[in-house]
Amino acid sequence: MSTAERVEKKERINVLLPSSLLAELRELVPPRERSGFIAEATAQRLLQLKQQRALRESRGAWTDENHPELQTQEDMRNWLKELRASTNIRIEGMGDDRISPGL
DSSP states (O other): OOHHHHHSOOOOOOOOOOHHHHHHHHHHSOGGGHHHHHHHHHHHHHHHHHHHHHHHHTTTSSOGGGOGGGSSHHHHHHHHHHHHHHHHHHHHHHTOTTSOTTO
8 A cells, every 4th residue: 555545535435245245355355454455446446447438538549541551460560670679779878788778
């Protein structure tokens, strides 16, 4: 749990859970960790829902007509090769020997 999560104001809510789910929660998660567990699980699921919404809203943003240079697998491999090469050149220009240009 991050510091921000501990400091953030918390509110009490009442929720109904299926008995079998609650039994598993009680069996697997210690009593003083259940709220945090439920909050974390809820945050993860909300992130998934936000990502799904973003994907739905951006549907159609990429079209083959807009990117004729990326029509085949070979086109995409070449594009990735060029992108990685340009990244390596930028990294080498930084003069930081800790970063491997092969990444």
